[in-house]
Amino acid sequence: MKFALHFGNNTFPDGAGAARLARLAEAAGFDSVFAVDHVALPESYESTYPxxxxxxxxxxxxxxxPDPLIWMAFAAAATTRLRLMTGVIILPLRNPLVLAKQVATLDHMSGGRIELGIGVGWLREEFDALGVPFAERGRRADEYVxxxxxxxxxxxxxxxxxFVSFDGVTCDPKPLARTVPIIVGGHSEAAARRAGRLGDGFFPSIGAQLDTMPLLDVVRRSADAAGRDPAAIKILxxxxxxxxxxxxxxxxxxxERQRRGVDxxxxxxGAFLPDLEESLPRFGEKVIGAFAG
Incomplete structure (x- = not known):
């Protein structure tokens, strides 16, 4: 079993805080730290945050x-083993060629420690501000992957x-493994099906106002229908x-989570604040250590 900390960049948006968190998380035995994403937030909105x-x-x-990829680069430079993941980047808002370049560069320079958590977004007003159609954002995300x-x-x-087309294009450097794990985030059956169909993992986001555990079966059924090995899709x-x-x-x-197939x-x-120097090592010794190996 591996363990991750969420909301790294909006909890520690400054350089010193990011380095402090990353080093403490790595020393305590956490596998990864996640960074969230919004490009531009409207002063008012009618969309429902789920x-x-x-x-x-x-x-x-x-x-x-802070932009999650730039924040992750800073955290990667302060550590040697800690993995960094977007949790999640709003994929339809990004140009896929630019994003592929950024993520590959970050993975290459960090020694292969990057994961790309993706979502299709919920804030219509943010899409409007960036001039990206809100409709069919799921299909757009699939193509971008x-x-x-x-x-x-x-x-x-x-x-x-x-939505995207190119021919005979080279984008270097490549990720170390010639790919980057793509973890599909979300709380809906559509997200679970997307994870089963094309994801390397599924992350039913923290705080969803429903029981997301039944979605794990949706992921597995979708993977099986797509001719993929359901067991190969990591569950977060x-x-x-x-x-x-x-x-x-x-x-x-x-x-209990482990018995249900969670990886x-x-x-x-926030649950570990404000005394990270005490709370993270304590959790590492008591909990992470018990599931090591």
């Missing part, structure tokens, strides 16, 4: 949220789709019972 009871994004549009993988896989790559979930102060036995809470436990960073 990961909080009130349907509103925590904080305000003035809350600092295919286009990026083609660029990572080979030189002289070609791709022909409805939250685990409230593992959090400090939950009142539950964290070892049993994690073991990585994702925990909100």
């Amino acid at each position: 990961y909080a009871p009130g349907g509103r994004l925590p904080g305000t549009q003035f809350t600092a949220m 295919g286009a990026m993988r083609a660029l990572w896989r080979e030189d002289g790559a070609s791709f022909a789709g409805r 979930t939250g685990c409230p019972g593992a959090l400090p102060g939950s009142g539950q036995d964290p070892l049993e809470a994690v073991a 990585r436990i994702v925990l909100p960073l």
Whole structure:
């Protein structure tokens, strides 16, 4: 079982804080740290944020949220083993060739420690501000995944789709493994089906206002229907019972997730504040260490 910390970049938006978090997480035995994404937040919006009871994004549009890839580069430079993942980047808002270049460069320079968590977005007003159609964003995301993988896989790559098309294009450097794990995030059956159909993993986002565990079966059925091995798709979930102060036995809470096929436990960073120098090593010794190996 592996363990990750979520909300790294908006909790520690400054350089010193990012380095502090990354080094402490690595020393405590965490596998990875996640960084969230929004390009531009409107002052007002009618869209419903699906990961909080009130349907509103925590904080305000003035809350600092560094670009996740740049923040991850800073964290990677401060560590040697820690993996970094977007949790999640709003894929339809990005040019897939530019994003493929950025992610491949980051993976190449970090020694292969990057994962790309993707989502299709929920904030229509952000799409409007960037001039990207909100409709069919799922189909756009599917194509972008295919286009990026083609660029990572080979030189002289070609791709022909409805939203992106190129012929004989080379994008270097390549990721170390000629690919980057793509983890599909979301709380819907559409996201679960996308993960089964084309993802390397599935992350039913923390805070979804419904039980996301049944979606794991959707992932597996979708993978099987696509002729893929369901067991090869990594599952990442939250685990409230593992959090400090939950009142539950964290070892049993994690073991329950493990029995259900979860590969990585994702925990909100806020649960370990403010004393990271004490709380992270304590969790590493008591919980992470119990599941090592």
